[in-house]
Amino acid sequence: MERIFLSPPHMSGKEQEYIAEVFESNYIAPLGAFVNRFEERIKNYTGASYALALNTATAGLHLALRVLGVQEGDYVLASSFTFIGSVNAILYQKAIPIFVDSDESWNISPELLKVAIQKAPKKPKALIITHLYGQVCRLDEIIAICKEEGIYLIEDAAESLGATYHGQQSGTFGDMGVYSFNGNKILTTSGGGMLVSENEAWIAKAKFLSTQAKEPVLHYEHKEYGYNYRMSNVLAAIGVAQMEVxxxxxxxxxxxxxxxxxxxxxxxxxxxxxxxxxxxxxxxxxxxxxxxxxxxxxxxxxxxxxxxxxxxxxxxxxxxxxxxxxxxxxxxxxxxxxxxxxxxxxxxxxxxxxxxxxxxxxxxx
Structure with a gap:
């Protein structure tokens, strides 16, 4: 009997057509027209003002932490009930995670979040919440806590693209949000992610860091280190086709x-x-x-x-x-x-x- 998979890719039928366009243009390497189109599609769908296509959602979380100034020794709060990709980025920045348990919604508990902030050895710099299995957290309470405490809010919306709270798309409530397009997600590009924010300067900084932090001069000039985190034009073409369905x-x-x-x-x-x-x-x-x-x-x-x-x-x-x-x-x-x-x-x-x-x-x- 044919195997039934947990969450296999489901193509729209336009993917090969768009990939053919990429091959015809010869923009096979990262960046190209479809990367721009994919970013625009995500912005239009979610209502986010700025978006950056990346090779993974984990890269998006890493960039978010760095752009927001999280450094070695800083404390970062995070949902405990989640996939490790949600928190690995904390370790990449040599920061220290503090895990917060769930409530009856299965997502992070606002009540325990308050306790975690009080127990932290020093004031946490940021909070990464996971919208688990495509279901949003109790955002009203979480946002209020973060504002009161002066803590950055990062939404790991890797699993929740298309989910809403008060009619607003998940991933667009915090300071920065991240979506995943991994092979088993509701929208897949094989592998990939998207970082979104209402802050233009933050996305511009993340874009700079995601392309090896190359200074805007003719030769290769570097004043700080960066990463090779951008999405390829080929995968973005798949993403554009997936957004249509x-x-x-x-x-x-x-x-x-x-x-x-x-x-x-x-x-x-x-x-x-x-x-x-x-x-x-x-x-x-x-x-x-x-x-x-x-x-x-x-x-x-x-x-x-x-x-x-x-x-x-x-x-x-x-x-x-x-x-x-x-x-x-x-x-x-x-x-x-x-x-x-x-x-x-x-x-x-x-x-x-x-x-x-x-x-x-x-x-x-």
């Missing part, structure tokens, strides 16, 4: 989530990741928890049927890499990790495939 992809993933809910909610021990009031997630992945059953056994049974699934993220404060790091936690994300599962959620998934997955889970329980 983004709304359809979000709508379909939400349909898939609702189908899972309809089929599995009658099972008493199952509950799904909630959607906070006044928000609409993109449901990048359909995620749920089991109150009694072992999710690893269900993952193994699905695998026998050639169906890919995986556990929820292992919290950062539980990772060996961060065993010495300060964390403000109450066991919420640890429990989610122990009880949760991510189900296949690709927008090309058929209703029949979703129902088959549900039937396997129901029969197992």
């Amino acid at each position: 983004l709304e359809q992809r979000v709508a379909r993933r939400r349909e898939i989530f609702e189908l899972y809910q309809k089929n599995l909610c009658p099972v008493n021990e199952i509950s799904f990741m909630p959607e906070i009031q006044d928000s609409q997630g993109n449901r990048w992945l359909s995620t749920l928890i089991f109150e009694k059953s072992d999710p690893l056994k269900i993952i193994a049974l699905l695998e026998k049927e050639h169906i890919e699934s995986r556990p929820l993220w292992k919290p950062m404060h539980m990772q060996p890499l961060f065993k010495e790091s300060l964390a403000v936690e109450d066991g919420t994300s640890e429990k989610l990790f122990q009880q949760g599962i991510c189900l296949p959620s690709g927008s090309s998934l058929s209703n029949e495939e979703v129902e088959r997955i549900c039937e396997i889970i129901r029969s197992t329980l």
Whole structure:
């Protein structure tokens, strides 16, 4: 039986046409017309004033921290319940992470965030929040805390392109925001990311650093170090084609989530990741928890049927890499990790495939 993947790429049909245009222009290396077009498409869709196409979302987070002045020894707050790409950039700057646990929304807890700020050895410079699995955080409260404390807010919207809060796109609330176009994301360019902000000077500085910090002279002049972080014109062409169907992809993933809910909610021990009031997630992945059953056994049974699934993220404060790091936690994300599962959620998934997955889970329980 053909394998069902967790979140495979779903092409629009225009990708090869646009890639052919790139080859005809011979702008194969980084930069070119499609990089500019992709940045414009992201700005138009999200409402962000400025955007910078990069080779990864992690590069975007790294640039954001550097542009905002985070240096060695500074403290940076971060969601604990997330993928490590959200926090590796802190280590790149030789800064010190402080991890904050989740609340009932599964995203970062504003209440625990206040505690973390109080417990920090010195005032944190920035906060990186992750909009987990395409669901936005409690932004009103988080923004108020950051403003009161004078802390920069960086949104890791890698998983949440197309998600909104009060009708505004995720990634556009903080000082800077980052989207991911990795192979399994709702919009994919194979690999890539985008940094957005309302501050023109910050994006200009990030652009300068992302192209090896070359001074604007004819020869190669460098007064500070930079990085090779820009997106290639080839990948940007794929991104332009993907943007043309983004709304359809979000709508379909939400349909898939609702189908899972309809089929599995009658099972008493199952509950799904909630959607906070006044928000609409993109449901990048359909995620749920089991109150009694072992999710690893269900993952193994699905695998026998050639169906890919995986556990929820292992919290950062539980990772060996961060065993010495300060964390403000109450066991919420640890429990989610122990009880949760991510189900296949690709927008090309058929209703029949979703129902088959549900039937396997129901029969197992």
